[in-house]
Amino acid sequence: MILEDFLIQSGTEKNLAGLILFLSEQAGPVRQGFLTHCMNTSACGTQNMFGEDQKPLDKYADDVFIDALKKSRLVRYIATEEQDRIIEVKDAKNNFGVVIDPLDGSSLIDVNLCVGSIIGIYPGHVLEKGTKMIAALYILYGPLTLLTYTAGNGVHEFVKTETGEFVLRHKDIRIPEGKIHSPGALRRDYLVAHARWIGHLESEGYKLRFSGCFVADVHQILHKGGVFTYPGYKGKETGKLRLLYEANPMGMIICEAGGAVSNGTSDFREIKPDSIDQVTPIYIGGKKEIGQIEKYMREG
Numbered sequence: 011m012i013l014e015d016f017l018i019q020s021g022t023e024k025n026l027a028g029l030i031l032f033l034s035e036q037a038g039p040v041r042q043g044f045l046t047h048c049m050n051t052s053a054c055g056t057q058n059m060f061g062e063d064q065k066p067l068d069k070y071a072d073d074v075f076i077d078a079l080k081k082s083r084l085v086r087y088i089a090t091e092e093q094d095r096i097i098e099v100k101d102a103k104n105n106f107g108v109v110i111d112p113l114d115g116s117s118l119i120d121v122n123l124c125v126g127s128i129i130g131i132y133p134g135h136v137l138e139k140g141t142k143m144i145a146a147l148y149i150l151y152g153p154l155t156l157l158t159y160t161a162g163n164g165v166h167e168f169v170k171t172e173t174g175e176f177v178l179r180h181k182d183i184r185i186p187e188g189k190i191h192s193p194g195a196l197r198r199d200y201l202v203a204h205a206r207w208i209g210h211l212e213s214e215g216y217k218l219r220f221s222g223c224f225v226a227d228v229h230q231i232l233h234k235g236g237v238f239t240y241p242g243y244k245g246k247e248t249g250k251l252r253l254l255y256e257a258n259p260m261g262m263i264i265c266e267a268g269g270a271v272s273n274g275t276s277d278f279r280e281i282k283p284d285s286i287d288q289v290t291p292i293y294i295g296g297k298k299e300i301g302q303i304e305k306y307m308r309e310g
Contacts, residue, residue, distance in 0.1 A: 013157070013168050013176040022161050025104050026131070026145060029084050033108075033129055034157050034168075034176055036074055037149045040113070040127060043070045044151070067119055068092055071112035071127065079108065089136045089286050091255045096136060096286060107136040111255040115223025124152040126225035130259035137286070140258030140279030148225050148260065158183075158229070160266040165232070185269040185296055188235020191216040192227040194250070199243040204274070207306040211237075211299070224251065228260050228294060232267055237295030239303070241274065249273070249291035253283050257292050270300035274307045 011019070013034055017027035044067065072092040079088055080099055087107035088097040108131055115125040131145040132138055147159035155170040156179070165183040168176035191211050200208065216236060221227055227238050242249045251257055261271040261279050271277055272293040281290065293303050 011178045013178075016166065016168075016178055017161075020161075020163055020166075022163070025084075026106075026161060029104070029106060029108075029131065030145060030147060030159060030161065032078070032082060032084055033075075033147065034149070036078055037127070037151075037155055037157065037170060037176075038174060039074045039078075040071050040149070041151055041155055043067060043074065065116050065119060068113050068116050072110075075110050075112055075127075086134075087132075087136050089254060091252060094287075105134050107132040107134055107138075109136050109254045109259065111225075111252070114225045114256065115221070118222055123221060124150060124223055124226040126150040126223065126229075128225050128256060128259050130254070130262065136254065137283050139282050140253075140261055141277075143258060143262050143279075146259035146262040148229070148263070150226060150229055152226070156229075158232070158263065160263050162266065165263055165267040183232060183267050185232055185264065185267045186235040187296060187298070188231075189214065189216045190219050190231060190234055190236030191299075192220045192231065192236070192238040193218065194220065194238075194240035195243040199245065201241065201243060201247070203306045203310055204239075204241045204243075204303070207303045210302065210306070224256055225260065228264065231295045232264065232269075235296055237293060237299035237303075239293045240291070241293070242291040246289075249289045251289060251292050253278065253281060253288045253290045254286055257290050257294075261294060264294050268297070269295055270297040272300045272304055274303060276304075 072090055083103050085106040085108050086102035090110040111128040114128050127149045129147050130143050133144050145161040150156040157176050158167045167180040169179045171177050231238050240251045257278050273291045278290045
């Protein structure tokens with residue numbers, strides 16, 4: 011079944027379904043841009059608001075989504091990791107707000123590893139708790155182009171075929187029990203409680219799998235079980251990954267699949283962001299693992 015038919019059959023609200031379908035169509039231009047922009051892996055000489063060097067493909071993917079959304083007028087608010095302000099679309103047809111990481115994992119472009127786009131959809135403004143999000147999706151550009159989405163009625167995965175259609179691959183994905191852990195940050199900088207928890211995972215036989223692409227690592231956890239973490243650490247106790255563009259959309263997907271998320275003490279989706287550049291410690295995966303880290307954090 012193709013994505014459009016699945017959205018209709020699953021009863022997704024008409025305007026929301028149209029937006030999800032429209033966003034899925036941007037996977038083609040983004041992927042095509044790899045051929046022209048991946049050859050140049052040097053930085054553009056500009057930085058995003060997080061102080062990271064932008065690569066040509068970062069800016070290209072950002073332009074693809076922003077330009078398409080502006081022309082379509084399907085949303086009122088657009089916030090992306092590559093922009094330092096929220097864009098408001100004039101004469102928008104709907105009141106949706108979208109948050110976008112246009113190309114997560116772009117530091118891996120020069121070694122030809124998996125990257126992806128992460129998108130969250132709100133019923134209005136984007137500076138809201140993640141629990142207010144009504145839909146989330148990610149597009150993974152690997153050997154296959156995959157789209158995984160939720161609109162609050164399960165998590166479903168589609169694969170892009172030679173015809174350009176996204177066709178259903180997995181319906182109602184549920185995160186299984188598994189023993190994979192994807193730990194970010196340097197071990198020497200771990201905070202005490204986090205280090206004890208990592209030691210526990212290792213003693214339980216968890217295998218380390220960490221690519222450097224958040225969306226790809228969480229995709230693996232979604233299918234194989236376990237936990238991804240990029241914690242607060244010495245010098246960055248408040249975390250590194252972005253609440254709006256990374257944590258909340260992927261958090262919605264994992265929770266809809268039966269998993270859980272935390273900043274170490276509570277569900278980060280309950281945080282009302284103060285700004286678009288807010289960061290957070292991230293723990294995302296199985297309920298068992300999330301319960302364990304919160305226990306270790308309480309104990310100190």
